[in-house]
Amino acid sequence: MTSSQTSIRRSLRLLAPDCDARVSHDSDLPAPPQALFPPREVRTRVEDQLTRALADARERVLQGPVMPTIDRARLREELARFDFATPRPLEELIAWTLRQMEHGVVHMNHPRYFGLFNPAANFPSECADRISGAFNPQLASSGSSPAPVEIEAHVIRAIARRAGLPPESAGHFTTAGSEANYTALICALTRAEPRFGTDGVRAFAGPVAMYTSRECQPAWFKIAHQAGIGRAALRLIGTDGKGRLDVGALAQALVHDRARGIVPVLISTTAGTTGAGMIDPLTECARIAREHGVWHHVDAAWGGAALASERLRGLLAGIELADSLTIDAHKWFATTMGCGMFITRYPQTLSEAFRVSADFMPSNVAQLDPYLNTMQWSRRFLGLRLFLSLAAAGWQGYGEHVERSAELIARLKERLLARGWSIANDSQLAVLCVVPPPGSPKIRDIVRRVLESGRAWVAVSTYEGREVLRICATHGESTLADVEELVVALTATA
Ligand SMILES: Cc1ncc(COP(=O)(O)O)c(C=O)c1O
Numbered sequence: 001m002t003s004s005q006t007s008i009r010r011s012l013r014l015l016a017p018d019c020d021a022r023v024s025h026d027s028d029l030p031a032p033p034q035a036l037f038p039p040r041e042v043r044t045r046v047e048d049q050l051t052r053a054l055a056d057a058r059e060r061v062l063q064g065p066v067m068p069t070i071d072r073a074r075l076r077e078e079l080a081r082f083d084f085a086t087p088r089p090l091e092e093l094i095a096w097t098l099r100q101m102e103h104g105v106v107h108m109n110h111p112r113y114f115g116l117f118n119p120a121a122n123f124p125s126e127c128a129d130r131i132s133g134a135f136n137p138q139l140a141s142s143g144s145s146p147a148p149v150e151i152e153a154h155v156i157r158a159i160a161r162r163a164g165l166p167p168e169s170a171g172h173f174t175t176a177g178s179e180a181n182y183t184a185l186i187c188a189l190t191r192a193e194p195r196f197g198t199d200g201v202r203a204f205a206g207p208v209a210m211y212t213s214r215e216c217q218p219a220w221f222k223i224a225h226q227a228g229i230g231r232a233a234l235r236l237i238g239t240d241g242k243g244r245l246d247v248g249a250l251a252q253a254l255v256h257d258r259a260r261g262i263v264p265v266l267i268s269t270t271a272g273t274t275g276a277g278m279i280d281p282l283t284e285c286a287r288i289a290r291e292h293g294v295w296h297h298v299d300a301a302w303g304g305a306a307l308a309s310e311r312l313r314g315l316l317a318g319i320e321l322a323d324s325l326t327i328d329a330h331k332w333f334a335t336t337m338g339c340g341m342f343i344t345r346y347p348q349t350l351s352e353a354f355r356v357s358a359d360f361m362p363s364n365v366a367q368l369d370p371y372l373n374t375m376q377w378s379r380r381f382l383g384l385r386l387f388l389s390l391a392a393a394g395w396q397g398y399g400e401h402v403e404r405s406a407e408l409i410a411r412l413k414e415r416l417l418a419r420g421w422s423i424a425n426d427s428q429l430a431v432l433c434v435v436p437p438p439g440s441p442k443i444r445d446i447v448r449r450v451l452e453s454g455r456a457w458v459a460v461s462t463y464e465g466r467e468v469l470r471i472c473a474t475h476g477e478s479t480l481a482d483v484e485e486l487v488v489a490l491t492a493t494a
Contacts, residue, residue: 035087050094057098061107065454070104111478112456112486117274117302117331120475124392125335125385132381139379140371143363149370152383155390159327160343162307162395164320170350170367171324171343172374173382177301178219179375180326180342181268183353185210185227186375187324187344188266188295190353197352201228209257210266211235213245213280215273217299229265242426243278243464245269247285254292266295271316272303275461275470276424277431279303282318289323298322301340303429305332308398312406315428332402332430334476335385347373405430405473412471412483419491424468433461433468436490443469446490455489456482 038046078096107113109120142149152173160169174180188210189196195203208229212220214236224234235253240246254264267289269280282298289296298319304327306312307319319325324344329335344350350373351366363369371377390398409430413423420437436446447460447469461470471486 035090038090046090046094049091053094053098057102058109061102061109062111064102064107064110066107066110066113066457067451067454068104068106069454070100075100075104106457108474110457111475111482113475114471114478114486115457115459115474117328117472117474118337119331119334120477121330121336122334122389122393122476124388125329125339128381128384128388129336132384135381137381139381140377141361141363141369142365143361143369145381148381148384149368151387152370152381153368155383155387156341156343158390159304159307159341160325163304163316163322163325163327163343165322165325165343165345168347169343169345170347170373171341172350172370173329173379173386174338174340174342174374175376175382176330176338176340177217177299177326177328178223178340180301180328180340181217181219181297181299182223182226183342183350183375184268184295184297184299184324184326184344185223185229185266186353187346187349188297189227189229191295191346191349192263192265192293197355204263206261206263207233208263208265209233209235210268211237211250211253211264211294212268212299213237213239213270213273215239215243215245215275215278216268216270217274217301220268239464241464243273243276245280245285247281247288250285251288254288254294258292264292264294266297268297268299270303271298271300271319272306272429272431274302275431276433276463276468277303277427277429277472278425279315279427279429282316283321284318286318286321295323296321297324297326299326301326301328302331304328305398305402306429308333308395309402309406310399311403312428329386329389332405332474333386333389333398334401334474335389339382339385341386342374350374401476402430404476405478408473408478408480408483409471411480412486415483415487416490419487421490424463424466430473432471433463434471435466435468443467450489453489453492456486458486458490 108118137145137148139145139148156171174183193203201208210224210233220234221231224231237253238246238249257264267285269282269285271279271282286296300319303316304325306316323346324342327341329339329341330337347367354373354375356372361371366372370379406429409432413432416434417423422435424433424435444460447458450456450458459470461468
């Protein structure tokens with residue numbers, strides 16, 4: 001027996017001591033490494049154990065602190081022992097990993113994580129991840145993955161219709177909201193100047209500029225940098241005192257820039273700002289964009305889920321006029337991360353921006369094949385997460401989910417007002433920006449103490465130039481008891 005075969009047998013025994021190596025029928029070919037490709041009975045046993053271990057860990061997480069408790073120095077020591085020279089049994093490795101996850105992350109799956117827009121993932125999307133992992137389809141081309149590509153396109157069309165975009169609208173799932181916003185800028189540049197694709201920003205008659213509010217998500221700076229228009233091309237328009245883009249200031253900035261030979265290419269409004277859940281004046285901004293011949297993108301990364309609610313979707317009026325949209329399923333739609341969407345009424349611009357020819361690819365279908373219409377090439381089957389969730393819950397179920405979190409925040413608002421706190425933002429969505437009563441410790445200190453207590457997770461943010469404490473309902477199962485405990489944690493330190 002060769003040394004590699006000995007090592008394979010040893011790996012297998014480590015992985016599954018009760019299971020012998022599979023017989024290789026290729027006498028002159030070594031058997032596949034069994035640590036990587038174990039037989040069915042081993043896979044099933046390990047998967048079953050993992051399923052049970054995850055369920056147990058979930059129970060413990062719900063009872064434990066929201067914050068990580070890990071000793072990082074000890075973790076680094078343990079990591080140093082992974083020299084990857086000696087194989088270790090997978091079951092042991094899984095148990096080790098679960099311990100790190102249980103104690104080494106802020107638990108978004110905790111009902112008192114009132115944090116950034118990262119959700120507690122819904123169950124159908126977790127199932128989707130298992131399925132995607134098991135089949136591992138390549139989502140670059142409809143030739144290799146006809147069913148997944150059709151499923152993704154179907155979901156994108158359903159979201160586009162729900163937003164009121166025209167029937168020809170199309171798009172795709174992205175790694176996250178930042179990629180979707182980046183795609184919007186590339187589309188805007190491509191549509192504004194036909195020679196952009198060949199000559200880059202040199203093709204424009206002058207320096208280009210894009211416009212968004214100072215409350216925008218800061219990834220726009222990186223996007224401007226990556227796209228080659230430069231960070232200075234990002235115009236941060238002032239707000240109206242309520243966290244919404246000031247329409248008058250936007251119109252003035254466009255006129256002023258044009259007079260100086262600058263070429264405006266994109267207006268990006270936000271429907272659900274990261275800091276305060278505010279919605280820019282979408283209809284007025286769409287009108288200004290049309291007047292100036294500029295692409296209008298609506299970044300509804302988080303707030304877009306309000307489309308699911310009959311009661312709340314009216315808040316997004318004007319979204320139907322957008323040239324393109326970002327909506328993240330991994331935010332308020334509560335799928336596993338990351339699962340962004342880019343949708344546009346101009347699919348031909350997407351195809352123009354990402355066109356390429358590759359004769360080795362199994363298909364070449366314009367306006368369908370993801371490798372011809374997105375930044376990515378190899379892609380995971382991300383859209384299955386939203387397909388299964390939406391199909392299982394229906395718009396109504398998702399509407400209930402969205403309305404429930406808005407209601408939870410409304411109840412929290414009442415309780416904090418009753419204790420003398422004031423509300424800084426005027427959002428009907430599920431984000432609250434609050435300020436403690438006069439004489440309370442600094443907001444940063446309150447937040448620090450709440451986090452140290454492990455009872456809840458909240459954040460410091462800035463709203464209209466003022467420091468606020470930001471609370472967002474992101475867990476679909478948080479209860480009024482959780483709200484009560486948050487109030488106790490906040491007021492105990494205030
Ligand atoms: C309004 C908005 N746009 C874009 C993003 C970036 O999304 P992602 O983190 O999925 O890249 C965020 C993130 O919170 C956001 O709130």
